Amino acid sequence: QAGLTQPPSMSKGLRQTATLTCTGNSNNIGVQGTSWLQHRQGHPPKLLSYTNNNRPSGISERFSASRSGNTASLTIAGLQPDDEADYYCSSWDTSLTARVFGGGTKLTVL
Amino acid sequence: EVQLVESGGGLVQPGGSLRLSCAASGFNFGIYSMNWVRQAPGKGLEWISYITSSSSATYYADSVKGRFTISRDNAKNSVYLQMNSLRAEDTAVYFCARADVDHWGQGTLVTVFS
Numbered sequence: 001q002a003g004l005t006q007p008p009s010m011s012k013g014l015r016q017t018a019t020l021t022c023t024g025n026s027n028n029i030g031v032q033g034t035s036w037l038q039h040r041q042g043h044p045p046k047l048l049s050y051t052n053n054n055r056p057s058g059i060s061e062r063f064s065a066s067r068s069g070n071t072a073s074l075t076i077a078g079l080q081p082d083d084e085a086d087y088y089c090s091s092w093d094t095s096l097t098a099r100v101f102g103g104g105t106k107l108t109v110l
Numbered sequence: 111e112v113q114l115v116e117s118g119g120g121l122v123q124p125g126g127s128l129r130l131s132c133a134a135s136g137f138n139f140g141i142y143s144m145n146w147v148r149q150a151p152g153k154g155l156e157w158i159s160y161i162t163s164s165s166s167a168t169y170y171a172d173s174v175k176g177r178f179t180i181s182r183d184n185a186k187n188s189v190y191l192q193m194n195s196l197r198a199e200d201t202a203v204y205f206c207a208r209a210d211v212d213h214w215g216q217g218t219l220v221t222v223f224s
Contacts, residue, residue: 020158035211037155044214045155045204056212088155097169099145099211100156 004028006102013110016079022072022089022102031037032092034072036065039086049074049088064070076107084109112136112213114206119218122196126222128190132206132215140184143207146191148202149217156202161189174200198221 005023012018022034033051040046047056049065060086062077089102114185118130131142146159159180160169177194189206203217 033210037211039155044216045207045211046214047212050210050212086154090155090157093209099147099160099169101147101155101157104154 001003003100004091004102006087006089006105007103008103008110009106011108011110012079014079014081018076018079018083018107020074020076020087020107022074022106023099024072024091024093026070028070028091028093028100029067029072029089030070031094034065034067035090036063036072036074037088037090038087045088050098079109081089085106112208114208114213114215116204116206116215116218119220120203121221121223124197124222124224126196127192127194128196128220130193130204130206130218131222132189132191134187134208135207136191137208139187139222144180144182144189144209145207145211146178146180146204147207147211147214148200148204150199150202153202160193179204193220196220198222198224 036049037045038048048063053065064075066073086104086106088104093100113135115133141163143162147157158171158174161180177195183190201222203219205214205217207214
């Protein structure tokens with residue numbers, strides 16, 4: 001099953017801003033909400049944003065999401081060492097009747 | 111507080127079976143759909159199955175269709191994954207996740223080895 005496309009890695013400096021992208025199509029991101037998840041080694045994934053730009057309670061305002069057409073983006077401002085993790089996007093695909101994930105972006109904070 | 115706790119993982123030989131359980135608490139389980147998602151060693155997250163709140167519909171990834179079965183018992187606040195005809199490539203940490211993957215359990219490890 002086709003998934004969403006994310007760059008495999010990104011490196012940014014401390015206190016810089018990172019923008020992660022996630023490309024899908026008109027059956028998923030284009031028509032459904034996109035969730036963004038942070039996954040640190042040894043921990044379960046944590047939801048950062050849902051339905052394009054809603055933050056769950058307790059998630060820092062440094063994390064913001066947006067969508068343009070079939071591409072979703074997650075922006076992390078003021079990078080901290082703790083932000084080093086794998087980031088996944090996910091959406092429901094109405095054609096596949098399946099949830100699809102991106103391959104994940106490994107973010108390194110220098 | 112929403113809690114999801116998976117159990118039932120372990121070592122199994124190819125062709126064998128396992129049944130995973132996910133016990134939910136801290137929310138009205140009966141009105142939420144549920145998912146199973148896995149992560150193979152060194153790989154990303156892979157969605158494998160979904161069940162609606164009333165069990166009226168179930169969906170599967172092509173990689174497990176015909177071998178895995180998702181079910182739930184709302185009286186027991188639990189969702190299950192029956193895994194048959196297991197293969198080496200099913201080796202992974204299996205997570206249950208609520209609805210739009212807003213809450214996740216800690217995961218349970220399934221290792222298929224010969």
